[in-house]
Each structure stands twice: as structure tokens, then as C-alpha cells.
Amino acid sequence: xxxxxxxxxxxxxxxxxxxxFLIGCFIVLPFILAIGFSFTNQRLxxxxxxxxxxxxxxxxxxxxxxxxxxxxxxxxGAVKMTAEGTPEYPSLRxxxxxxxxxxxLNGMREWFSFGSGGDARTYVLARDVVFLTxxxxxxxxVIVVAPVQGALAxxxxxxxxxxxxxINVFRAIYFMPVVVxxxxxxxxxxxxxxxxxxxxxxxxxAVSFGAIPRxxxxxxxxxxxxxxxFMSIWQAVGFHMVIWLSGLQTISPTLYEAAAIxxxxxxxxxxxxxxxxxxxxxxxxxxxxxMQAFGLFAQIDVMTKGGPLDATQTIVFQAVQRGYGKQDIxxxxxxxxxxxxxxxxxSLLQRWLTREKK
Amino acid sequence: xxxxxxxxxxxxxxxxxxxxxxxxxxxxxxxxxxxxxSSLKPSExxxxxxxxxxxxxxxxxxxxxxxxxxxxxxxxxxxVFNSILVTSVTVVLSLAICSxxxxxxxxxxxxxxxxxxxxxxxxxxxxFETIAIPLLLEASKLxxxxxxxxxxxxxxxxxxxxxxxxxDGLTIYLFVQYFKDLPGELIExxxxxxxxxxxxxxxxxxxxxxxxxxTAAILKFLAxxxxxxxxxxxxxxxxxxxxxxxxxxxxxxxxxWGEIMAYLSLITVxxxxxxxxxxxxxxxxxxxxxxxx
Numbered sequence: 001x002x003x004x005x006x007x008x009x010x011x012x013x014x015x016x017x018x019x020x021f022l023i024g025c026f027i028v029l030p031f032i033l034a035i036g037f038s039f040t041n042q043r044l045x046x047x048x049x050x051x052x053x054x055x056x057x058x059x060x061x062x063x064x065x066x067x068x069x070x071x072x073x074x075x076x077g078a079v080k081m082t083a084e085g086t087p088e089y090p091s092l093r094x095x096x097x098x099x100x101x102x103x104x105l106n107g108m109r110e111w112f113s114f115g116s117g118g119d120a121r122t123y124v125l126a127r128d129v130v131f132l133t134x135x136x137x138x139x140x141x142v143i144v145v146a147p148v149q150g151a152l153a154x155x156x157x158x159x160x161x162x163x164x165x166x167i168n169v170f171r172a173i174y175f176m177p178v179v180v181x182x183x184x185x186x187x188x189x190x191x192x193x194x195x196x197x198x199x200x201x202x203x204x205x206a207v208s209f210g211a212i213p214r215x216x217x218x219x220x221x222x223x224x225x226x227x228x229x230f231m232s233i234w235q236a237v238g239f240h241m242v243i244w245l246s247g248l249q250t251i252s253p254t255l256y257e258a259a260a261i262x263x264x265x266x267x268x269x270x271x272x273x274x275x276x277x278x279x280x281x282x283x284x285x286x287x288x289x290x291m292q293a294f295g296l297f298a299q300i301d302v303m304t305k306g307g308p309l310d311a312t313q314t315i316v317f318q319a320v321q322r323g324y325g326k327q328d329i330x331x332x333x334x335x336x337x338x339x340x341x342x343x344x345x346x347s348l349l350q351r352w353l354t355r356e357k358k
Numbered sequence: 359x360x361x362x363x364x365x366x367x368x369x370x371x372x373x374x375x376x377x378x379x380x381x382x383x384x385x386x387x388x389x390x391x392x393x394x395x396s397s398l399k400p401s402e403x404x405x406x407x408x409x410x411x412x413x414x415x416x417x418x419x420x421x422x423x424x425x426x427x428x429x430x431x432x433x434x435x436x437x438v439f440n441s442i443l444v445t446s447v448t449v450v451l452s453l454a455i456c457s458x459x460x461x462x463x464x465x466x467x468x469x470x471x472x473x474x475x476x477x478x479x480x481x482x483x484x485x486f487e488t489i490a491i492p493l494l495l496e497a498s499k500l501x502x503x504x505x506x507x508x509x510x511x512x513x514x515x516x517x518x519x520x521x522x523x524x525x526d527g528l529t530i531y532l533f534v535q536y537f538k539d540l541p542g543e544l545i546e547x548x549x550x551x552x553x554x555x556x557x558x559x560x561x562x563x564x565x566x567x568x569x570x571x572x573t574a575a576i577l578k579f580l581a582x583x584x585x586x587x588x589x590x591x592x593x594x595x596x597x598x599x600x601x602x603x604x605x606x607x608x609x610x611x612x613x614x615w616g617e618i619m620a621y622l623s624l625i626t627v628x629x630x631x632x633x634x635x636x637x638x639x640x641x642x643x644x645x646x647x648x649x650x651x
Contacts, residue, residue, distance in 0.1 A: 008468055011462070012466040016459040016468075016471075018455045020459065026523075028481065029496065031492075033495070159382070173387050175641060177389075188389060197408060245645065291485055302605070320587065324590075339487065
């Protein structure tokens, strides 16, 4: 008996070893390296060894501060006005460029500002405005895409779950964009969104008899992120439709028969039978969409490169621009760690919010 | 009277249902039909057709000129070859290595089994995007023993596109779930008769694993063929670039939409045809990622 155990030990390692080794080398190790590099100034190619720099990378990326300023007053004590008729404020540069009284603000830039009682104005300053914009954009993308795509996918799944002749053909068509690379889809939609020759503008123009002006969807900071969101949902919604569909098929038909006998309405059937039966699927769909959405990169790289005016900067695009573009491995790794912490916290939060309430 | 109304409204509702289904089908299929039709038209006609339903029809000056031009603009054949090579080698190795590991996790008792399996399953919550940058540095320093002895650095090679993606948590998880549902008595019986573990894996487990093999192969195929983030970082040299990176040749300089559509169709239509042919298996493979969650 003892010899058999030893033999199994050897065979077990022999069969699982290659996979364990590869996952260790190419998933676990880089994950640990990311954390390690984020505390150094590691570069992709460098003659010097990397130095330990503590939290400097995190401070550089996430450094944020506020400054409240009163308007400039003339000798008589009246508020000075600018040419536009708004109060004039002291130049921020006098605070953020080597001002010995404000050492913490050195090198910071204005992110945004708001009025804060009376004539005073509060400025939110950041060490890396572009990165914070990228975090904000990524969150907007996730917050819009997760519920909208999840709900549309459920709608499609309910539609496809009917017993109709030829329904499989429709299911196949709805799923089609999922097998097409997001890179291909992005380039194709660049043509649809084009201002001069874009199909979208043609359709809107035709429907409104020319009343809607032609929009440069990807070149306008107000529409670029929305255009990318719309396209991303179009590409991926079929994926989650299929997951909902497999959830729908686990609900026992006898429940529906019972509901029909009781004479419950369509909405009641959905509310009290379908939806509770989809609980686990719903959690899964949300977690999966959220994880995928935080990785937003290919669409940005192909369609906008983060522009216009940083309106489509995202976390992963920033990580690649630094880690690969500028060969700043430590900066890219720090962004990766921040992304992982965000993804982990959001999925833990989702699981907590949707936990089984006893 | 009652019956009359029900039949009528049933017919109307059926028509309405199909109308809704058709409109949605148009939203999902028209962009792809447009892509394929446009690839056959000269760029000027493509732009003028975009104003009418002609955009979706093979009308006017139809030819394969755009395809010829695309092959002249970029080494398209090389990109296609690279993609097929990298994708197929990864899929085959992944199936072999991940199924063997899953077999060991499910049927064999060995020290460290539970620890290793939990670490592998934990990697499921690590998105690739969060390890890509340190992996880039790691890949630039890894050793390799080849024709010219030991060399350092994997950038610009096939192996850098293949080896990191052979083993992954999802594939192993899918095989583990599948093997768990196999009848354990079968394995027990073979053990009692003195068959080696490897023989059991090869003669009993693998032949029974057909459906999950198809699922894992399809998921891996889609992930590998459509990969973008990793290959743009590790293939600066043209010789190793896959089709998705090859796209960059078409949107940089003067934008010839006809050629772009030809290239997009060329790299997409085979996958779409493959999908439509094996539609049930494709959809089942995506569904299986969600069933047990």
C-alpha cells in the first residue's frame, strides 16, 4: 500500500507538473513581479540595476491635493475681474513651481476646480492628471457597460428562449460579432463613425432629412467614449446572451406550468420564477462583464489612441503606453497593481452585495 | 367569436415577434455584410454606396482587386501563416497539458495536489491585462536553448506568443469539472486490473473527453487568434507578426477603405464560416464557461 502511494505521488507531479510550472512562470511570477517592480524604478532596457524607491510610483500616479484660493484684490480691496467678467485668481504656478511654503504641491497640475463659498475657488490638483482621467473614464465605461450590456443580453436571451420556428438562426446571428476580433470590429466601426463618409452620419441624416448635422463621433471629446461604449456592447452582448440562456434552461419547466395553471401574468412569471432562478447567473454575468470592461484596451488603441483631449484614456492603455511605449516597466507595473486592486475590490463588493441573505 | 379573436391576435403577435427578431438580426449582421460587400468594390464606389442600401449588395464594379492590393501593401500571407501556426500549436499543447493536469487533480492522490489546484483556480481572477507589463520584462530576459546554443530574450519569436498561453486556469477548470462527472468505477476497475495511470488517461479519460476537448479548443482558438495586446508588444519584427498586428499596415498611411475591408474580410470570413459550420459547439463552449460559475 505504501509503495502505491509513492508511485501516485510521482505520477501526479509528472502529469500536473508541466501545467503547474507554466502557470507559475507566466501568471504567478509576473503577478508577483508586478508588485515588486511597482516599488522600484525598473526599466525595460537599462544599463543600471533598478533602485528601490518605496511608494514613489504610487505617489506619482495617485498624488492628489486641493488648494482654495481667494480672488486677486486691487489696492482698494475690490475683486479684480478678468476680461470675461469673472473674478481673477492668482496663477496656480506660483504655488506649484518651487514654492517653499507649499512643498507638497510642487509639480502638480490642475485637474478641475469649483466655486467654494463666496468668491473663493477650490482647485483639485493632481500629480498625474492623465492617469486620473484614465481611471475616471474606465469607471464610466464599466458603470455604463455592465448594467446596459447585462440587461440587453438578458432581453435577447428571453427573446431567443421562445419556441419559434427558425429561432436557432436568430441565435446564431446575434452571437456572430462575438467570434469576430474586437480589433477588426474597431477598425470597421471607425468607418461607420467617420464624419465625412461614415455610415452612421448617413443614416442619421437620411432619417432626419438632413436636420441632424454630421458629427465626428470619435474626434469629439463629448461623443468619443460613448461611441466606443456603443460599439463594445454591440460586439460583446451575444456572449452574455448565451450565458443567460444557459441559466434560463436550468429553470425547471414544471415551475412555468404551475404558474400558467395559477394564471399568473407574464410579468409575475418573470418576477417570481425566472428572475429568482437566474440569481447565480446574474452574479456571474455581472462579474464577468466588469472584469472584461476594466481591461478596455484594443478599442482605444485602434480607434482613438486615448484622444481627443484624453477623453478616451483608460487604465490599461496608460499601462501599455508607459510599460511598453516609454519602456517604463515600474510605472506600467504600478498601474497594473492599481488595476488589480480595483478589479478585486469591485468583484468582492459585487459578491457581497449579491450574497445569499439568510 | 372568442376563437376568432384569439387566432387573429395570435397571428399578429407571431408576425410582431418575427419583426422584432429580424430588426435585431439586422443590427448584428449588417456591419459584417457591409464589410464583406465593400471589400469587393473600388474605394470611390464604396463611399458613394454607403449612402444607400447598395452598401449591403454586391452591385456595381465588383472585383477582387482590393485583395490583390492588400497583398501588395503588406506581407499578408506571412501574417496568416504566423497566426495559424501560433494558434494551432498553442491549442494542441494546451489541450494535452491541461487535460493531463486535470486528470492528476481529479483521480490521483499526491502531495501538494490541493495547494496547487487552489493556486491555479485563484489565477482565474487575475486578468491578463494586469500581468502583461511585467511579463514583457520577463520575456525579454528568459533563456532558450536552440540551434545556436543558449540565447537570452524571447522577444520577436514564435515561442513568446505560444509558451505563456499553453496552461491557463480556465482550461484546467473546465477539464476538472468534466472529469469529476466521469464514472469513477471505470477508473477504479482499470486500476485493479493493473493499468498504469498514464494508460488510464490515454485509453479511458481522453476518449471520453471529446465534448470538453471541443469546448476548450474553441475557447483557446478564439482567444489566441484574436489576441492583440500581447503580440503588439512582443513582435516588433515583421517576420513574427500575426494577422491582428498586421492591421496596423492598413490604418497608418493613406487610408484605402477598400483594401482595409478586404483585409478585414480575409482574416474574419474563415472564422465566421468555421463558426457558422460548428455553431452549436461554439455556443455550447461559451455557455459552459457560465454554467457552474
